Amino acid sequence: MNDTWPTLRDWLDNAAGQNIDDFRSLGHRGEQLLEFYxxxxxxxxxxxxxxxxxxxxxxxxxxMARADQILTGSMDDLPEGxxxxxxxxxxxxxxxxxxIAREAGLA
Numbered sequence: 001m002n003d004t005w006p007t008l009r010d011w012l013d014n015a016a017g018q019n020i021d022d023f024r025s026l027g028h029r030g031e032q033l034l035e036f037y038x039x040x041x042x043x044x045x046x047x048x049x050x051x052x053x054x055x056x057x058x059x060x061x062x063x064m065a066r067a068d069q070i071l072t073g074s075m076d077d078l079p080e081g082x083x084x085x086x087x088x089x090x091x092x093x094x095x096x097x098x099x100i101a102r103e104a105g106l107a
Contacts, residue, residue: 008058008098008107016098019091037096045097054106057097064094 011017023030041060042052049056068090101107 005062008061008101011061011098012102012107016095019095020099034096034099037092038100041093041096041100052100054101057101061094061097064090
């Protein structure tokens with residue numbers, strides 16, 4: 001098992017940062033979509049941890065990343081469009097969690 005997990009800063013410096021830019025490039029609609037996923041993340045993190053903190057968001061991102069690994073290995077029997085949509089949902093939530101941390105000055 002890996003003893004060093006990536007931080008949210010690591011995620012922001014890599015895929016999540018680019019994904020946030022991709023959302024924003026869509027203008028108002030992209031901002032709305034990012035906020036939609038962010039609200040879901042906030043609700044989930046608050047329900048699980050009581051408040052939205054950097055450790056809570058970091059754990060959320062790691063759980064979602066692991067879920068993505070598991071789903072990727074088990075989606076072979078699903079139609080391709082459903083595979084893409086399911087993977088995108090996980091990635092959008094990871095991106096939203098990183099965005100929340102960045103906007104709140106946590107990462």
